[in-house]
Amino acid sequence: MQLKTRPATEDDAEQLAILNQQFNGGNRRPVAEVVDSMRTCNEIIAVAEIDGQVVGFGCAQSYRSFCYEELLGEITELYVEPTARRKGVATALINCLEEMLITRGVTEIKVLTGRRNDRAIRMYERFNYVRDDERTRTAKDSAGKRCTYQVSESPMRRLLNIAFATVTGRNSGKVRYR
Structure with a gap:
């Protein structure tokens, strides 16, 4: 098995549309819309391949806010086909997205x-993301208590915001945020 991550290209648009439909449900986005989005948005899109077949994707954004001096980033989407899970694909995608964000x-x-x-x-915590209460207005842990964790010692600050979510799909674990 050969696992590779890389920035998505327009040639990946059809497979991205398929994977996005698996992830988010609903109608498949037309390939032309995916290509247009790739051309016009500032979004980072990474894909993971196993033996040349795209099996997952991740998306991230970088942005500035007048509230903070530094450039901020957010991993917004991460999906791996069920048959490719537990093979290091999500880990590889997170590494790829982080590298691309750091480059920015x-x-x-x-x-x-x-x-x-x-x-x-658990996966994000293994990457030293820490629960952060400051930017999560309504986040509470499983006991209903607000999340308050210290920021890690690493030079890259990684925040894991836990939000209330509604599960969508049939036992899919997919979420829509409120």
């Missing part, structure tokens, strides 16, 4: 995930 000058990355998405929370 980002010094702080945050992730928003559902409070019941234990698998994702």
Whole structure:
């Protein structure tokens, strides 16, 4: 098995549309819309391949806010086909997205995930993301207590924001955020 991550290209648009439909449900986005989005948005899109077949994707954004001096980043989407899970694909995608964000000058990355998405929370915590209460207005842990954790010692600040979420799809674990 050969695992490779790389920035997505327009040639990946059809497979991205398929994977996005698996991830988010609903109608498949037309390939032309995916290509247009890739051309016009500032979004970072990484894909993971196993033996040349795209099996997952991740998306991230970098942005400035007048509230903070530094450039901020956010991992906004991460999906791996069920048959490719537990093979290091998500880890490779996170590494790829972080590298691409750092290249843009980002010094702080945050992730928003559902409070019941234990698998994702554990994965991000393995990457030294820490739960951060400051930027999560309504986040509470499983006991209903607000999350208050210290920021890691690493030079890259990684924040894991836990949000209330509604599960969508049939036992899919996919979430829509409120």
